[in-house]
Amino acid sequence: MQQLIEKANVLMEALPYIKRFYGKTIVIKYGGNAMVEEPLKEGFAKDVILLKLIGLNPVIVHGGGPQIGKVLAQMGRKTDFVQGMRVTDSETMNVVEMVLGGKVNKEIVGNINHFGGNAVGLSGKDGNLILARKLEMKRLNPDTLTPEIIDVGMVGEVEQVNPAVLTALEQSNFIPVIAPVGVGRHGETYNINADLVAGRVAGALRAEKLILLTDVEGVKDKQGRLISTIDIAAVNGLIEDGTISGGMIPKISCCVDAVREGVQKTHIIDGRMEHACLLEIFTDKGIGTAVARFTS
Numbered sequence: 461m462q463q464l465i466e467k468a469n470v471l472m473e474a475l476p477y478i479k480r481f482y483g484k485t486i487v488i489k490y491g492g493n494a495m496v497e498e499p500l501k502e503g504f505a506k507d508v509i510l511l512k513l514i515g516l517n518p519v520i521v522h523g524g525g526p527q528i529g530k531v532l533a534q535m536g537r538k539t540d541f542v543q544g545m546r547v548t549d550s551e552t553m554n555v556v557e558m559v560l561g562g563k564v565n566k567e568i569v570g571n572i573n574h575f576g577g578n579a580v581g582l583s584g585k586d587g588n589l590i591l592a593r594k595l596e597m598k599r600l601n602p603d604t605l606t607p608e609i610i611d612v613g614m615v616g617e618v619e620q621v622n623p624a625v626l627t628a629l630e631q632s633n634f635i636p637v638i639a640p641v642g643v644g645r646h647g648e649t650y651n652i653n654a655d656l657v658a659g660r661v662a663g664a665l666r667a668e669k670l671i672l673l674t675d676v677e678g679v680k681d682k683q684g685r686l687i688s689t690i691d692i693a694a695v696n697g698l699i700e701d702g703t704i705s706g707g708m709i710p711k712i713s714c715c716v717d718a719v720r721e722g723v724q725k726t727h728i729i730d731g732r733m734e735h736a737c738l739l740e741i742f743t744d745k746g747i748g749t750a751v752a753r754f755t756s
């Protein structure tokens with residue numbers, strides 16, 4: 461009997477959050493282990509279905525870097541990364557589009573639909589969702605110490621998000637699953653980092669939340685302890701003093717951009733944990749690191 465009451469208490473803990481987030485958009489960047497391990501894949505699909513059925517509006521943006529890397533390796537092609545971006549020539553672009561828009565996207569859509577949801581896969585080309593331009597990447601020349609532009613090929617940055625197709629899908633109760641491929645003004649195809657796409661989609665939709673699933677607990681301090689909240693005003697300092705480095709820099713920067721565009725709260729959470737999204741959204745403590753405007 462006690463156990464049953466505890467179950468009811470757990471459900472009741474979610475009540476104020478369901479009320480608060482009812483009808484609101486939650487953008488989730490799906491990637492890392494959560495997209496590889498079977499129980500986590502199933503758990504994620506079910507979490508998304510639950511969110512939709514209780515009246516939230518989940519929008520999924522997925523990654524797939526390791527999956528692209530695997531196919532390129534099988535083809536005997538090597539890839540280079542510059543500042544976390546895959547150098548993308550036209551043949552690599554074809555593989556990226558095939559893997560992200562094909563296999564990876566359809567597997568996620570298939571899983572959500574298999575467990576009872578109603579997902580639709582799309583890339584940034586569909587409905588002109590993600591208008592992109594070539595990313596101008598700069599670095600300091602180590603010999604001359606002058607800034608120079610490095611050509612990373614068909615790597616794009618988001619110029620504009622046109623959310624009409626997402627609004628139409630929401631009105632028909634579909635769950636959109638977006639591959640991070642963009643289209644240029646002349647119809648060219650761009651490979652875009654998935655975190656950046658998720659941040660801009662969340663901004664364009666004025667989402668209530670942006671959740672980035674990664675393979676660490678969240679943002680950690682120099683002693684390796686989880687930082688549970690970060691004000692956007694503190695982010696630059698944490699980068700400058702070396703607390704935040706490497707792959708965490710683009711992640712937290714995209715959280716800051718999303719907050720500036722009107723997203724209420726962003727979260728970097730551990731996708732290795734089962735039901736990570738539900739634990740973040742529906743519990744008092746939440747998990748991972750919340751990045752937002754905590755002071756006015």
Ligand SMILES: Nc1ncnc2c1ncn2[C@@H]1O[C@H](COP(=O)(O)OP(=O)(O)O)[C@@H](O)[C@H]1O
Binds near residue numbers: 703711
């Ligand atoms: N302060 C920090 N807290 C947590 N991780 C950090 C921090 N600074 C750098 N990192 C690095 O950032 C990585 C996450 O970025 P990345 O590997 O690009 O994630 P993903 O593959 O999920 O997109 C962590 O594995 C860690 O090595």
Ligand SMILES: CC(=O)N[C@@H](CCC(=O)OP(=O)(O)O)C(=O)O
Binds near residue numbers: 522523526556651655
């Ligand atoms: C330009 C660029 O690097 N694009 C990424 C797109 C996929 C991605 O971002 O996947 P993850 O989130 O799994 O890293 C790539 O080619 O790997």
